[in-house]
Amino acid sequence: MAHKAVGIDIGGTGIKGAVVDVSTGKLLTDRVKLPTPEGGEPQDIVDTVDRVIKKLGKISKREPVGVCFPAVVIKGRTLSAANVSKRWIGLEAESLFEKNLNRDIHFVNDADAAGYAETLYGAAESAKGLIIMTTLGTGIGTAIIYRGVLIPNAELGHIELEGGDYEAKASYAAKEREDLSWADWAARLQKYYSALEAYFHPDLFIVGGGVSKEYQDFLPLLTLDTPIVPATLRNNAGILGAAALAAGK
DSSP states (O other): OOSEEEEEEEOSSEEEEEEEETTTTEESSOOEEEEOOTTOOHHHHHHHHHHHHHHTOOOOTTSOEEEEESSOEETTEEOOOSSSOGGGTTBOHHHHHHHHHTSOOEEEEHHHHHHHHHHHHSTTTTOOSEEEEEEESSSEEEEEEETTEEEOOOOGGGOEETTEETHHHHSHHHHHHTTOOHHHHHHHHHHHHHHHHHHHOOSEEEEESGGGGGGGGTGGGOOOSSOEEEOSSGGGHHHHHHHHHHHTO
8 A cells, every 4th residue: 555645536626636645644745726727628627636736746657546537437437527627438548548648547536535535534533334415505425434335326315205306405406596595405404314224224324525614504403313414524525535535534
């Protein structure tokens, strides 16, 4: 296992990266962030990632590079696309990056990377058993980790409740769109997390996304048997998780 790796987090508005000490979860460089190119086209994003890596300094070709991305990723191929060009759907993304950057790349879903990072370095560092990470934002991203092993590409934000895809009602975007109070939004989250609890009986829920900074306004309103805690790694979670997975941590 490598002791350090590069982590790159591709989002709809920004692409950020850093060199990570994967044994401790500490950043070894300043975090570099560049805007995501308008339209989110594959080649434009690859070129921007190349610029981010170059801004991190001299990176050996042998140094692992992990890239997390808002899509279902199967064997390096992106099967969906969130807030980026639809040309990513069905694309051999990992191969595209490796060819253009002339280095090996480990490509992974962004929620998976964030959830894995939280189990290694964050809110679930000392937790055991089954952990479900949820990110509340434009939609609901999820990650499942069982005894330290990531079960990739869980799309639990799309479970059907009340006759439809429930992230349309329970995401933070739904709260903002409908101008819901914290209490009204928490009532929807209660239905969502109760369903996950009934299906999986996890040992811990972790709640991420930008709204997790305001967790005191809504998490105490939930009544669950499973402990539920806010994520702690914030904007570094994707970088840390991508780097750790690339390094074989």
